[in-house]
Amino acid sequence: MKNATADEFARIVRSGAGTLRVTNVILQAEGCTVRGQGVLRVTPRALELDLEISRKTVMPKRQKDLWEAGDFWRLSGIIESELRFECDRVSPGSRTDHWQIGRIKTTQTLRLSTIELISAGWDELTEAGLRRKLRQPRQKPQRFPSVRFLAVFVGCESPFMNAGTTTTVHNDFLGKLPSSAVDTFIDRAKDYDFALIKKGADLELHFQSKAGFRSKNEKDDRRRFDALLAAIGFTHGFQPWPFRIMYWRDGRKVSDSVTAGSKLDQTSHRPFDETLGMIIPAPRRKGSRNSPIKVAAQFFEQQSDDVEELRHFLFLFRAASNRVDPRLRILALCSIFEGLVGLLFSQRALGEKLRRRQPHFDEFVRARDRLRNRLERFASPKNKALARLAGSLGKSEPFRVKDKFEALCDEYLLPSKAMKRYFKSWYAKRNPAMHGRLDSKLKDFVHECRIAAGINILVLKAMGYSGRVRAVTFALDRSEVYTTI
Numbered sequence: 250m251k252n253a254t255a256d257e258f259a260r261i262v263r264s265g266a267g268t269l270r271v272t273n274v275i276l277q278a279e280g281c282t283v284r285g286q287g288v289l290r291v292t293p294r295a296l297e298l299d300l301e302i303s304r305k306t307v308m309p310k311r312q313k314d315l316w317e318a319g320d321f322w323r324l325s326g327i328i329e330s331e332l333r334f335e336c337d338r339v340s341p342g343s344r345t346d347h348w349q350i351g352r353i354k355t356t357q358t359l360r361l362s363t364i365e366l367i368s369a370g371w372d373e374l375t376e377a378g379l380r381r382k383l384r385q386p387r388q389k390p391q392r393f394p395s396v397r398f399l400a401v402f403v404g405c406e407s408p409f410m411n412a413g414t415t416t417t418v419h420n421d422f423l424g425k426l427p428s429s430a431v432d433t434f435i436d437r438a439k440d441y442d443f444a445l446i447k448k449g450a451d452l453e454l455h456f457q458s459k460a461g462f463r464s465k466n467e468k469d470d471r472r473r474f475d476a477l478l479a480a481i482g483f484t485h486g487f488q489p490w491p492f493r494i495m496y497w498r499d500g501r502k503v504s505d506s507v508t509a510g511s512k513l514d515q516t517s518h519r520p521f522d523e524t525l526g527m528i529i530p531a532p533r534r535k536g537s538r539n540s541p542i543k544v545a546a547q548f549f550e551q552q553s554d555d556v557e558e559l560r561h562f563l564f565l566f567r568a569a570s571n572r573v574d575p576r577l578r579i580l581a582l583c584s585i586f587e588g589l590v591g592l593l594f595s596q597r598a599l600g601e602k603l604r605r606r607q608p609h610f611d612e613f614v615r616a617r618d619r620l621r622n623r624l625e626r627f628a629s630p631k632n633k634a635l636a637r638l639a640g641s642l643g644k645s646e647p648f649r650v651k652d653k654f655e656a657l658c659d660e661y662l663l664p665s666k667a668m669k670r671y672f673k674s675w676y677a678k679r680n681p682a683m684h685g686r687l688d689s690k691l692k693d694f695v696h697e698c699r700i701a702a703g704i705n706i707l708v709l710k711a712m713g714y715s716g717r718v719r720a721v722t723f724a725l726d727r728s729e730v731y732t733t734i
Contacts, residue, residue, distance in 0.1 A: 274287060488514045580683070599653070
């Protein structure tokens, strides 16, 4: 590494190839402290440290095969004698023991999930401290500190564009030669502005707070930024896992985390594309307000179990859509569709509304309970069939997926004709997929796209979005591709 700086280290990691010397390593593992030095190997998919254990320490044995969050080891060290780092999510790989000059030498391979670079020098200074250092006039301190984030997504594109970059080159003969590129999306609000900027093969996310941003603490700042990441993941259709995230608070760099520069899982079933996201840039473009990204971010800022469960569904949706085998995609999407409908139905408390409008749901419950009680009275150890029937009746719910789906469509004022088409695709594939009849046919791809459309539209309405969306990614009829919700 030419210069042991955070940016140079990130450049090597992004390239996906390199080896770096690491010294002063302290590993906290299984209640033991292990010291040593080694070589950090950079690949496109992983960061691995080949650690040579010091003579005075012994490598502990791994206690578990299945690891939870609290089982991971912790590590700190110095890269190329200058760049200090920490990693709190370390897991062991292979281990080699061999004799060397009368002793056993141990080399332990460690997998590092995310490397946290420790700020030093100018990065440790706040805005006030930097002014003092540069002997600049003092300024009245702000009530809330400024907040800034920068994140980089590997190999990603953005369908949203409303601004760009202008570059001017001066030629001695031709004079100024300006050129421009539409490579930026800007969204502005009272509390913070953000921009997505295409940089080579990657996509950068810039987040800057404004006077309306009331920064309580670092945890709350990250909550707001994590909500924006989740919104970008949903609207863009890729897992919102940046390879690098930098965070400044009051001018001081709080954190600089780097992971392996692997390409992110992406789904073709994202709810927006370039046709909807492209806005012709005008001179001095100030950006959009309350774009679909911001609407989704405001939704994800809510801290509730329902929102977290919805985040998990969307993670599974993107992961499932990226699978090569269409049978696996159908199986997963059917399950996600059903789970999402149940979650939103419960979240909106639509059961009571349905009971008031349609009395037959209460009649179903009363009839179910009467039949179950009769079967239980006649059941005996010798007659297991009746006991089985009673158990099956007891688990029957008054609301079917169809009832919940239709109730959600009424609640969100969604067009019934189009929404029925999405439900019919789920209904056609759900039972065969869940019971192992996984045929792969061309028409299954049409069903897959419609099931995904139903998921996206319900999520967008839950977030409070209204407008044009790309409903079906690949449709037999062009009129089915875009719709207004």
